[in-house]
Amino acid sequence: MSTYISLLLPLGLAIPAIAIGLIGAKGLDAISRQPEVASKLQLNMILAIAFAEGLGVLTFVLILIMINK
Numbered sequence: 001m002s003t004y005i006s007l008l009l010p011l012g013l014a015i016p017a018i019a020i021g022l023i024g025a026k027g028l029d030a031i032s033r034q035p036e037v038a039s040k041l042q043l044n045m046i047l048a049i050a051f052a053e054g055l056g057v058l059t060f061v062l063i064l065i066m067i068n069k
Contacts, residue, residue: 012059
């Protein structure tokens with residue numbers, strides 16, 4: 001069980017971090033190409049970042065539950 005936890009924790013926290021970085025990079029790239037859609041794009045970026053962060057938090061909580069079993 002501890003082997004799974006030691007593999008899942010870094011992956012479960014690193015993958016959302018990478019996703020947030022990619023969302024930010026692509027969003028800024030799109031805003032620099034079309035500044036007139038910045039307000040719509042910022043809202044979508046914030047939602048996407050929130051979902052990615054939620055996956056990281058969910059992974060962390062599930063791993064804490066697995067540790068306590």
